[in-house]
Amino acid sequence: MQKSLKILMPNDITCGLEPLAISVYGILQLIYRSDAGVVYIAPDTIGYHLGYKVPMIAKTQQKVINALECLDELDYIRKCDNHYLIDMGSIYTTSGYELLSVETFRRLMDKPDLLKHYLIIKRGLIDGKCKYSIPYFAKIEETSPQTISRRNKELEDMRLIIIYQDNYKDGRNNNVYTLYSEEQAEKKRTNYSDLNRSVSARYNAFVKNPAKFTPLQKKTLRQEVIEYNERNPDRVKDLSVLD
16 A cells, blocks of 8 residues: 555544644654554654744653554554554545645645644535634634634635635624635635725725714724725725724
8 A cells, every 4th residue: 555645634633633643643643654564753753843943852752652542542553562553544534624735734744723723624515615613613723713713814815715804694704714725815815905095985984083083983994894804904094093
């Protein structure tokens, strides 16, 4: 069996494990070599792929060992003295899994939190779109909405995802996630051009004469400018004028 060109991630791994264990599982696949599915690997080797300084300090090494032991306990790998055996075929019998290109995995393997977030987005795609809310992501990933927003931006900056905003429920703007492609990027730029102009015009009007805006209009404009800045990091508007 040759090394797969894809990294396979069962859905229960994506949602049920700590981010570091997810990265470790992918790394074990990445260096997978023999027909028997045996990977001869030391914790320091995994640490190197994770971007840690090797030899690792005891605390960091223990984190990697804990991730390996977690995978062992769940039967995704099996420890055999000084090596680990991975049954790649068993993944296909699970209830569901995500395929991740080796190139994408290499970009995210030393960023376990981002890797998990990306996999959850990918798992949630229906007809090419994921409509999970930020609070939903925060609950699954056991973190804050602010952290999810930061992860979203990092993945967008890496050109791995594209985030639209659409009022598909409750009449409010909600995030719609797609995987990055030049076609999707152009579509997003086109769809937002009119909205960007509208926000800019009202922002400039407020700067010129704030007294014409009611408190509610000012509050609404402030939120729109926050979203505008997220869409246009190269031409951020000064929010302080709206405070």
